[in-house]
Amino acid sequence: MKLNHWWHWVILAGLAVAVIFIPVPAGAAAPTERTFRVEASRFEYSPAVVKVNPGDRVTIELVATDVVHGLAIDGYDLQTTADPGKTARITFTADRSGTFRFHCTVTCGNMHPFMTGKLEVGQNTLLWRAMALVGLALFAGVWKGRR
């Protein structure tokens, strides 16, 4: 790295820090009560994607349609189990924004470890920040690759 180009890297680093930390305005939707009926069968949830707004009071009614299934949400430390044909409920406040995977907690067959769904709370800012960082990385790579 030539000394007279050091400020390019400072600018890039500054942009990266801005991409990571710049606050994104939250959605204007007021928190509300929301209930979702999620059917679990081998090896999928229906619906597989649950979208809520930050602050919503969310109830998930888990219905197992074939064998016993569970549902645990990463990042929320919540889980429940439903017997076949029966409904289990979990209620929580969606106080953490982002995208969280939920997955089955009861061995239901060979693909059980990969039975997953998604809880989307508000905007997925991580994804957009990551995309922007990838763009910056591309630019930095091209810059660094010059001889």
Place this chain on the structure above:
Amino acid sequence: MTRLQEFPWTEKATIDVAVPQPVKTRTLPTQLNLYRIPWLQAALANPWPQFLLRVVMLMGFLFTIVVALLGSRVGSHNFAIIMVWIAWWTTLKLGFIPLGGRSWCSICPIPLPGEWLQQGGIMEKGKRRLGLHLKWPKALRGSWLQSGGFLLIGMFSAITLTDPQVTGWVLLALFALAVGMSLVFEHRAFCSYICPIGGFSGMYSKAAPVEVKVIDKEVCAQHGDKSCYRACPWGVYPLAMKDSSTCGLCMECLRACPKDNLALNLRPYGTDLARPVQSTRLDETFLALIMLGSALVFSAVFLGPWGWLKMSAYNIGSQAWLVYAASFLALNLLVLPGIFAMCVAAWKKISHSSLPLRRLIAQEAQGLLPLGLLAWMAFTISFALPKLNFVVGVINDPFGWGWKLLGASSGGGLDVSQISLLLQVFLLVVSVFWSARVTRKLSTTDEKISRPTNYPLLAFYLVYAGAFLWLLAG
């Protein structure tokens, strides 16, 4: 290709004469010869530690096959599934390859019995060597068969990775094939040309920070005995090695060299990348693209929320599976190679490069290696890390028969989702930086081109990384 039989000229090869370069002051050494570290040299010069490790691995491998075939049919309760596809895979992708390139090959148990039979002895070559010792057919050289093997496993991945019996039969088949090939062909033909793991480990070892390298080419060329070549179970001649892809890091050449003229170097990442290539072979290009395509497909199948896709991949023989398999093959053999070739062709046109398109494609494929290696690492973090808690469970009860060998249960799952996501984003950001750097460096190797920035390939990296991010973090 660096095997001696492919280089008949090596006996009378002219040696590159080092042109004196202006000495730069205060430059840090770019590589460190680990074989000069006394305790490490003592450990590596003695073949016994490595041999014992390989024997332990062999016993573990055979035990894994027995458990796979006789134990619980439920994958998450079977030692074989968890130890092979979670523990070993994680160690390979996050440890062996990024830190040691092809270092797993140095302790892999699969070729061991075949090698013993082939050389007629366990520690040293015996007088009565078994087998035909044929040369591997020239038409089958390269990584084409390894790519085919990886695609084959990929088409059946949902069942191979989850059904213990299928895993057991796959391991047994690989084992039998390795032994059989040792009895027919010379050296490690199975590892060099068939083993899918050897294929991508070798390819990604070009980016890794470890290499075995000749210290002084002059000394090597004047040494008529070629003891390093005769000792190498891979049939690799160190002086002819252009990169690290064919070296299994078995250390036999270091032990055999009477001149102490071989180094085990710790080097900067990507030392073998961004070099002009003379070859027009496209086998490694295809393997690199297959690795990229497979990482995308496996992420969608195993990490995505689409149940229909999981069932399509799992129900082997069904109509849905046929569509899945055809799509998997089409993506890896037509779509990605087609897009990549078009990107390179577009760049050839706008840069007015004088290189033939085929050679340019082979050369630019080097930029795919960082992206592929780190994409696989990112996939592995999501795929395997949350399931590492199963390891304790299957050690406690390998067959899934209700044993409690450790007297404990496996405990709850680990919620590493948020850390995983940040790590994955970091890896993909680094991968794009690295690939873009390699591509930009490659552009500067041809002074005749008019526009040095390869925009089409950079767009390819950007779109691929975006799609991968969407699958992992979307």
